[in-house]
Amino acid sequence: MGLGRGASRGLRDLPPTILSSPKVGSVGRTGSWRLSRPVINYDRCTKCLLCWIYCPEGCISRAEDEKPIIDYDYCKGCGICAKECPMDSILMEMEEV
Amino acid sequence: MARVVIEMGNYIASYAAKAARVKVVAAYPITPQTQIVERIAELVERGEMDAEYVCVESEHSAMVACIAAAALGVRTFTATSAHGLTLMHEALHWAAGSRLPIVMAVVNRAMGPGWNIWPDFSDSLSQRDTGWIQFYCADSQEIFDTIIQAYKLCEDKRVLLPAMVCFEGFVLSHTSMPVTIPDQGDIDEFLPPYDPGWTLDVDNPLSHATITPPEWYMEFRYLIQEAMENAKRLIPIVDEEYRRMFGFKHGGLIERYRCEDADLILMTMGVMGSEAKLAVDRLRNDGLNVGLARVRVFRPFPKEEIKGLAEGVRMIATVDRHTSFGMEGFLATEVKASLYGSKNPPLIAGFIAGLGGRDVTFHDIESMMRKAWDWMEEGKVEKEVEWVNLRW
Ligand code: SF4
Ligand code: SF4
Numbered sequence: 001m002g003l004g005r006g007a008s009r010g011l012r013d014l015p016p017t018i019l020s021s022p023k024v025g026s027v028g029r030t031g032s033w034r035l036s037r038p039v040i041n042y043d044r045c046t047k048c049l050l051c052w053i054y055c056p057e058g059c060i061s062r063a064e065d066e067k068p069i070i071d072y073d074y075c076k077g078c079g080i081c082a083k084e085c086p087m088d089s090i091l092m093e094m095e096e097v
Numbered sequence: 098m099a100r101v102v103i104e105m106g107n108y109i110a111s112y113a114a115k116a117a118r119v120k121v122v123a124a125y126p127i128t129p130q131t132q133i134v135e136r137i138a139e140l141v142e143r144g145e146m147d148a149e150y151v152c153v154e155s156e157h158s159a160m161v162a163c164i165a166a167a168a169l170g171v172r173t174f175t176a177t178s179a180h181g182l183t184l185m186h187e188a189l190h191w192a193a194g195s196r197l198p199i200v201m202a203v204v205n206r207a208m209g210p211g212w213n214i215w216p217d218f219s220d221s222l223s224q225r226d227t228g229w230i231q232f233y234c235a236d237s238q239e240i241f242d243t244i245i246q247a248y249k250l251c252e253d254k255r256v257l258l259p260a261m262v263c264f265e266g267f268v269l270s271h272t273s274m275p276v277t278i279p280d281q282g283d284i285d286e287f288l289p290p291y292d293p294g295w296t297l298d299v300d301n302p303l304s305h306a307t308i309t310p311p312e313w314y315m316e317f318r319y320l321i322q323e324a325m326e327n328a329k330r331l332i333p334i335v336d337e338e339y340r341r342m343f344g345f346k347h348g349g350l351i352e353r354y355r356c357e358d359a360d361l362i363l364m365t366m367g368v369m370g371s372e373a374k375l376a377v378d379r380l381r382n383d384g385l386n387v388g389l390a391r392v393r394v395f396r397p398f399p400k401e402e403i404k405g406l407a408e409g410v411r412m413i414a415t416v417d418r419h420t421s422f423g424m425e426g427f428l429a430t431e432v433k434a435s436l437y438g439s440k441n442p443p444l445i446a447g448f449i450a451g452l453g454g455r456d457v458t459f460h461d462i463e464s465m466m467r468k469a470w471d472w473m474e475e476g477k478v479e480k481e482v483e484w485v486n487l488r489w
Contacts, residue, residue, distance in 0.1 A: 010316075011316040011319060011320060014313075014316055014317065014320065015294075015295070016196045016257050016294065016320055016324070017194065017195050017196040017257075017305070017306065017317065017320075018194075018195075018305070018306050018307055018309050018317060019295055019303055019304070019305055020303070020304045020307055021302070021303055021304075022302050022303075022304060
């Protein structure tokens with residue numbers, strides 16, 4: 001099922017409606033068009049996890065020690081994490097084009 | 098045991114939802130539909146109906162709640178009228194596109210302004226292209242039977258589409274007639290529990306109705322068209338199966354009355370299709386070979402059956418309780434389209450009548466038919482679209 005690469009060839013392979021099983025990256029690396037990149041300064045980070053809560057893309061994960069880790073394959077560079085960080089520990093750096 | 102009740106059409110719709118063992122009802126009151134959901138609320142509150150009744154703040158939310166419930170795999174019902182139905186419009190597309198077999202009673206009421214609570218089909222017919230199956234009823238027994246039949250049809254894996262069971266406000270909704278409610282055990286046998294093809298389930302996560310790129314969108318639209326064609330084939334079968342179990346039959350896609358050997362056939366929908374029987378009988382007594390075809394299902398449209406019906410017929414008169422501004426009545430348009438390419442097609446005259454609840458009596462229908470008969474004899478339709486009893 002699903003419309004990802006090679007899953008279905010014609011309408012006889014399709015379910016009656018649009019159903020897809022959630023899968024990381026089924027429509028590709030959607031962070032490729034990011035203009036600026038959030039970079040966490042872990043020396044300042046207090047692991048409050050506000051960035052993790054606010055990221056609209058769900059692309060910040062928690063390491064075992066609760067350290068926030070950004071997945072740049074999907075981060076859109078919106079800057080919300082940087083705006084919300086109470087420690088100003090996230091800096092938005094321009095991506096190189 | 099089957100029992101006969103004498104209640105208004107709206108309550109009959111509530112009893113049908115109960116008999117169908119509907120599990121979720123999300124609804125918002127609007128005249129002339131309100132008693133349907135009021136009675137359901139009472140039944141749920143008294144513990145006589147095992148369903149979740151969801152109070153919502155608008156009809157749009159009612160439909161969205163029904164979509165969510167149906168996607169969780171339970172039988173779902175709602176009811177609305179006029180402005181409530183048109184407020185749902187966006188969500189109607191979602192329900193059909195998501196292939197959810199929701200059944201909704203639509204108590205037909207004219208759209209404002211002029212503000213009007215009386216019946217015509219301007220509410221449901223303007224939802225024609227949303228992908229919903231549309232039934233139109235002519236009496237209260239048919240309301241009950243069609244709601245039960247609609248679940249059977251819509252939940253069929255070859256269909257999986259939502260359906261509106263439409264009936265005219267006040268004329269049917271607030272009129273009491275005797276209705277036979279079959280034995281619950283028999284209804285359960287006719288309509289087994291809903292077996293969804295997929296459900297939303299946190300343990301087995303699935304996204305539903307997500308973004309569909311140009312490479313695939315058309316294929317899903319084609320599948321809806323195919324499901325409509327399947328429904329067209331299955332509706333007469335379901336109606337016949339219902340007749341075998343319960344004794345009531347409503348004509349499948351089209352109810353025919355004295356159509357054999359008819360030169361002139363009147364085509365209409367809803368209660369005008371009951372009233373017209375009197376007019377047909379009177380004209381037959383006068384020696385005019387006339388018949389009546391009541392189109393019971395407007396989507397999918399029974400075009401093949403209409404083509405067959407029109408063979409050997411010299412004249413068809415359509416009576417629409419609705420108009421498409423800038424064109425003509427929907428039934429007139431669809432009947433003409435159905436007959437495209439027929440050999441010796443009949444003449445067609447379109448009458449517009451009964452808008453905003455104006456009464457259409459058998460006398461009115463008789464005069465329309467006499468007029469159409471004269472045009473047939475002259476071999477020329479004098480007026481392609483005639484608004485009946487207009488006060489000039
Ligand atoms: S920039 Fe936006 S998308 Fe990227 S990690 Fe921060 S909040 Fe998430
Ligand atoms: S919001 Fe700032 S301080 Fe809090 S976890 Fe994220 S980076 Fe660290």
